Amino acid sequence: GAMAAEKLAGYRDRIRRELDQVVDFWLKHSHDKLYSGFFTCLDQDGKVYDELKYVWLQGRQVWMYCRLYRTMERFHRDEILEAAKSGGEFLRRFAWTPSAGSPGKCAFCLTREGQPVKVQRTIFSECFYVMAMDELARVTGDHDMQVKFTSVIEVLSTLTVSVLPFRVLQTSERVLQVHAESVMDQLVRWVRVDPAGLGRPQLPGSPPVNSLAEPMMLLCLVEQLAEGRTDVTDKYREVGSWCVQQILQHVQRDGTAILESVSKEGKELPGCQGRLQNPGHALEAGWFLLQYAVQHGDEELQRTAVDKFMKIPFQTGWDQEHGGILYFLDVDGHCPTQLEWSMKLWWPHCEALVAFLMAYSQSREPALLDLFSQVYDYTFSHFPDTEHGEWFGYLSRQGSVELDFKGGPFKGFFHVPRCLYMCERLLDGLLEASCDA
Amino acid sequence: GAMAAEKLAGYRDRIRRELDQVVDFWLKHSHDKLYSGFFTCLDQDGKVYDELKYVWLQGRQVWMYCRLYRTMERFHRDEILEAAKSGGEFLRRFAWTPSAGSPGKCAFCLTREGQPVKVQRTIFSECFYVMAMDELARVTGDHDMQVKFTSVIEVLSTLTVSVLPFRVLQTSERVLQVHAESVMDQLVRWVRVDPAGLGRPQLPGSPPVNSLAEPMMLLCLVEQLAEGRTDVTDKYREVGSWCVQQILQHVQRDGTAILESVSKEGKELPGCQGRLQNPGHALEAGWFLLQYAVQHGDEELQRTAVDKFMKIPFQTGWDQEHGGILYFLDVDGHCPTQLEWSMKLWWPHCEALVAFLMAYSQSREPALLDLFSQVYDYTFSHFPDTEHGEWFGYLSRQGSVELDFKGGPFKGFFHVPRCLYMCERLLDGLLEASCDA
Numbered sequence: 001g002a003m004a005a006e007k008l009a010g011y012r013d014r015i016r017r018e019l020d021q022v023v024d025f026w027l028k029h030s031h032d033k034l035y036s037g038f039f040t041c042l043d044q045d046g047k048v049y050d051e052l053k054y055v056w057l058q059g060r061q062v063w064m065y066c067r068l069y070r071t072m073e074r075f076h077r078d079e080i081l082e083a084a085k086s087g088g089e090f091l092r093r094f095a096w097t098p099s100a101g102s103p104g105k106c107a108f109c110l111t112r113e114g115q116p117v118k119v120q121r122t123i124f125s126e127c128f129y130v131m132a133m134d135e136l137a138r139v140t141g142d143h144d145m146q147v148k149f150t151s152v153i154e155v156l157s158t159l160t161v162s163v164l165p166f167r168v169l170q171t172s173e174r175v176l177q178v179h180a181e182s183v184m185d186q187l188v189r190w191v192r193v194d195p196a197g198l199g200r201p202q203l204p205g206s207p208p209v210n211s212l213a214e215p216m217m218l219l220c221l222v223e224q225l226a227e228g229r230t231d232v233t234d235k236y237r238e239v240g241s242w243c244v245q246q247i248l249q250h251v252q253r254d255g256t257a258i259l260e261s262v263s264k265e266g267k268e269l270p271g272c273q274g275r276l277q278n279p280g281h282a283l284e285a286g287w288f289l290l291q292y293a294v295q296h297g298d299e300e301l302q303r304t305a306v307d308k309f310m311k312i313p314f315q316t317g318w319d320q321e322h323g324g325i326l327y328f329l330d331v332d333g334h335c336p337t338q339l340e341w342s343m344k345l346w347w348p349h350c351e352a353l354v355a356f357l358m359a360y361s362q363s364r365e366p367a368l369l370d371l372f373s374q375v376y377d378y379t380f381s382h383f384p385d386t387e388h389g390e391w392f393g394y395l396s397r398q399g400s401v402e403l404d405f406k407g408g409p410f411k412g413f414f415h416v417p418r419c420l421y422m423c424e425r426l427l428d429g430l431l432e433a434s435c436d437a
Numbered sequence: 438g439a440m441a442a443e444k445l446a447g448y449r450d451r452i453r454r455e456l457d458q459v460v461d462f463w464l465k466h467s468h469d470k471l472y473s474g475f476f477t478c479l480d481q482d483g484k485v486y487d488e489l490k491y492v493w494l495q496g497r498q499v500w501m502y503c504r505l506y507r508t509m510e511r512f513h514r515d516e517i518l519e520a521a522k523s524g525g526e527f528l529r530r531f532a533w534t535p536s537a538g539s540p541g542k543c544a545f546c547l548t549r550e551g552q553p554v555k556v557q558r559t560i561f562s563e564c565f566y567v568m569a570m571d572e573l574a575r576v577t578g579d580h581d582m583q584v585k586f587t588s589v590i591e592v593l594s595t596l597t598v599s600v601l602p603f604r605v606l607q608t609s610e611r612v613l614q615v616h617a618e619s620v621m622d623q624l625v626r627w628v629r630v631d632p633a634g635l636g637r638p639q640l641p642g643s644p645p646v647n648s649l650a651e652p653m654m655l656l657c658l659v660e661q662l663a664e665g666r667t668d669v670t671d672k673y674r675e676v677g678s679w680c681v682q683q684i685l686q687h688v689q690r691d692g693t694a695i696l697e698s699v700s701k702e703g704k705e706l707p708g709c710q711g712r713l714q715n716p717g718h719a720l721e722a723g724w725f726l727l728q729y730a731v732q733h734g735d736e737e738l739q740r741t742a743v744d745k746f747m748k749i750p751f752q753t754g755w756d757q758e759h760g761g762i763l764y765f766l767d768v769d770g771h772c773p774t775q776l777e778w779s780m781k782l783w784w785p786h787c788e789a790l791v792a793f794l795m796a797y798s799q800s801r802e803p804a805l806l807d808l809f810s811q812v813y814d815y816t817f818s819h820f821p822d823t824e825h826g827e828w829f830g831y832l833s834r835q836g837s838v839e840l841d842f843k844g845g846p847f848k849g850f851f852h853v854p855r856c857l858y859m860c861e862r863l864l865d866g867l868l869e870a871s872c873d874a
Contacts, residue, residue: 041774049771050708097640107640115642148448203534203544205552271487272478334486336735337478337845340776345576396833408774 004369005434011376012427018384018413019420023068023075025406026061026413031083033221037090042407045388049405050101051112055095057412058110059128062087064417066135072421081139085312088136090114094130105199111410123187130187131179134224137176138355152166177225181232184221188239191218210262210267212278215246216285218290234356244301247285251308257331258282260314277329279317280348287355294362306359306368314352314371320400323378326351342403344395346411349379350419357426391416441806442871448813449864455821456857460505460512462843463498463850468520472550474527479844482705482825486842488549488774494849495547496565499524500799501854503572509676509858518576525573527551532566542636546846558637560624564654567617568626571661572610574613618669621658625676629657646706647699652683653722656729681729681738684722688745694768695719695750709774714766717785718752723747724792733798743814745803751789751808759835760815762786780839783848786816787856793864828853 030038030045032053040057041050065084068075093107094114106125107116190198191214202208222240226233249266252259260276263268268274286309293301317325324344328336335341356372359365382399383391385406393411394403405411466483467475469490477494478487502521505512531551532543543562627635630652639645653674659677663670686703689696697713698706705711723746730738754762761781765773772778793809796802819836820828822843830848831840842848 043771050774052708060863065869107642111642116640117642119638119640194499201556203553203556205544205546205548205554334480335841337487337840337842339840342839343776397839402779403774403776404772405774427785 002337005431007373008427008434012424012431013422014380015420015427019417019424020074021389022391022413022417022420023080025388026417027079027083030061030407030413032085032112035090036086037094037110037112037114038087038413039334040407040412041409042405044385044404044406046390046406052117052409053090053110053112054100054409054412055091055108055110056128056410057407057414058087058091058095059125059130059132060412060414061129062091062132063135064131064413064421066139066419068417070135070139071425084136085140088132091129091132095125101249102194105197119199119434120214121198123190123198123214123218125181126187126375127221130183130221131224133176133180133183134221137174137180140176158351180237181225184225184236187218187221191215193241201383208264209273210246210249210264210282212247212250212258212260212285215243216281216288217248219243219288222287223291223295240292244289247289248304250282251284251304253331255308256312257310257316258285259331271333272330275331275334276317277313277331278327278330278348279313279325280327280351282309282313283325283352287312287358288350290355290358290362303364306363310355310359310371314356318374319344319349319379319397324382324395324396324399325352342397344382344397344399346379346383346391346393347415349375349383350415353379353419354422354426357423361430442868444810445867445871449861449868451534451817452857452860452864455666456854456861457511458826459850459854459857462825463854464516464520467844467850468523468713469549472527473523473536473551474531474547474551475524475850476646477844477849478846479543479842481822481843483827488550489846490527490547490549491553491846491849492528492544492547492562493565493847494844494851495524495528495532496562496567496569496675497849497851499569500572501850501858502578503569505854505858507572507576508862522577523575525569528566528569532562535673537756538773542634546813556636558635560635560651561626561654563620563624566660567620567658568661570613570617570620571658574611574617577613582678618662618672621662621673624655628652645701647683647686647701647703647711649684649687649695649697649722651716652680653718653725656680656684656725660725660728672851677729681710681726682870684726685741687719690768693724693749693791694753695746696768709771710769712768712771713773714750714753715764715785716750716762716766717764717782717788719746719750720762720785720792723750724788724795725790727795727799739799743800747792747796747808749791754785755811756781756834757772761819761832761836762789762812763834779872781819781834781836783816783820783828783830784852786820787852790816790856791859792864794860798867 025046029042029048030040032039037053037058038061039048041048041052043049062084065080065087066095069077069080069084071103094110096104097107097116097119098104105119106129107118108120108125109117111117139240195208219240222236222243228251249262250258250260252262252268255327258277259268259274260278260281261273262268286305289305289309290302293305295301315326316329319326325348326341327343327348328338328341328343330336352371356375360368360372384397385392390406392401392404393408394401396402462483466479466485467477469476474490474495475498476485476488478485478489480486499521502517502524506514506517506521518767531547533541534544534553534556535541542556543566544555545557545562546554548554592779632645656677659673659680663673686699687695687697689699695714696705696711697715697718698710700706723742726742726746727739730742751762753766756763762783762785763778764777764780764782765778767773789812790809793805793812797805797809819832822829825843827843828837829841830845831838833839
């Protein structure tokens, strides 16, 4: 009734204000006006303390700017579009490092000027690159942008012949989308067919693993690329369904636990690796699955997403003593070997907020709103910096700020604004529905 | 006077008891009687919680057992020698992974049975391998051992032709020593001539770095290999002196700070990497340098070791509020990006104890004994587990136990017993001298 609506409106208004403030913080402090791209190592008050440019975070910031520009009227501003385009160009010019081996890899980290510093032997730089390029394709129809990007593609094609499955393209309005899809196709091959191109040696003591992050990221990309496009939806239908199956393999111990890594056959792995739980990550998988299930009208998957990937990780991960979600746990109760296991990180809380609010929006089960409220109370009383804006990222188990920067090698313009954006839209939907009622 | 001697005797007795207890803990819990080698992932009470065998820790345990066997009468026991030999054989059979690229690399981590799980693109597995093999060479003169090792070398030679600069050896009593030296020579080439064999791609944004750990480890190996051997001392004289120069390059900011990474030319590097301080590591470098300086009668280096590599890191790293030595710091006072920067780890405290006691033994400067006492009080009131023996490794900034295991991927039978062993000997020396006085 009115009480519930008032509560939801309170959440929505706070979240809306917070999103405005967070966007302003990054617009003001993170843009490199000299070389383009984004600084992400930002002190408590926004000062740059390191000029390295982390490719994950470059891609995520381009994606987030474009998504806000495309879907929220108050962010449909030239300033935001221009920042996204400039970041996209930086990525297209500098992210690829052909020297790291055929068929080329995106670097993990670049100098301010764009020289590669480090290349990871994983798929994630490329994943965030695809997210960025696809969302950029959706907001740029202008001829200028196309011409710029086409020339970049030509340069890359010359440099790297067969580095990537670049189709030689004429200037067309689908140039970015086609490029994003070609990288996506490479990612699918790395994960499903042959990981050799990633550069990790295959060692007899280390058989291939189904790591929760990989099918999650690919599923996220399928959703990204397919949105509103029938042909692309068809093209990636089977990949999407494979990703869901791979994610479901992480439900273990007779359905009582989500484990972060399992064998390719879906069996529990030995030792610490096999017993590791990352509740925030499972919760993120939960809302990815729920979104997919709703789109496909799959009610069983909807229940699994909520019961297995939201309720269980929350029960496991919530710190009964100090509140907040623990970073890592061992399913048998051993102490994890990760030094940071007991810290409270911002992003698992972001994922939990999205997960429980999305689940509540679907089912209207009051217990799910209570879980959202519980996470909301901890999150908004611990993470936002009331002095300089934006959120702290890393708290001790007891809830004190342990690392006071706003951005770092793994914290950029992504989890906080994505959470606030998703929650604002979900709350708008709920409030609209309650007005209609 | 008598007061001081009494204090020193108190330290010595406690340290001696502690060393006995720590040795017993690892003898009892860490031996794999089925496949040989050592389990290092040991719970609070010694139970194995993961069967992976970390090569650094295998090598360190072999070294430590041999050193205790060789130099301390109460540890000159068959049980200890046999454990060291069996660990050494495990290493010799399984550590090398030719498939990781020519000229072969030691794995970082093996399965219980000895299959390679992970190979790092650094020098450290090989360094601890050399330490182990050299110390093993010093304690095994028996024919049985020689025959076993020779056959292993033959197998390896067949497998890997030119993988390592194995000289084809007849059974001789110097077989292990020669092997250790040949790996050492490869290490020196990797660090000084060509790192390509380590497998890290050279990237234009990431010029080669002088990382404190590399010259420290090589200096430690020079001391290890040269002990009591005139020819080897001559062979590695220039390498040792080069290591010292490389370590001294880390004195920066007009002599007011030790930085963990500098350029190959000894200049400060940009960003977080350039500003990083690891006080425990600098303190360890301090006693390596002091030991070297004393051996070479270099009084200037002796002063530098104490003033720059001990007093400065301690002033920087000691937590005025909660006590104990912080793990990482930024020289300009920014927050480090390492999530664990504010934790109190056992090993920096071990290194500080050795450093200050060694420095005091040399100079008899009372302030250095005070520093030892300050670290001793924190260490012995926080790290030892009075219930199950051995030491906790990882405390929060406030000093509570955050990870309760006794051994893990980076904590084995090394820093604690090496510290106790060195301190016991130093205290014996001091007490003997005070009796003579």
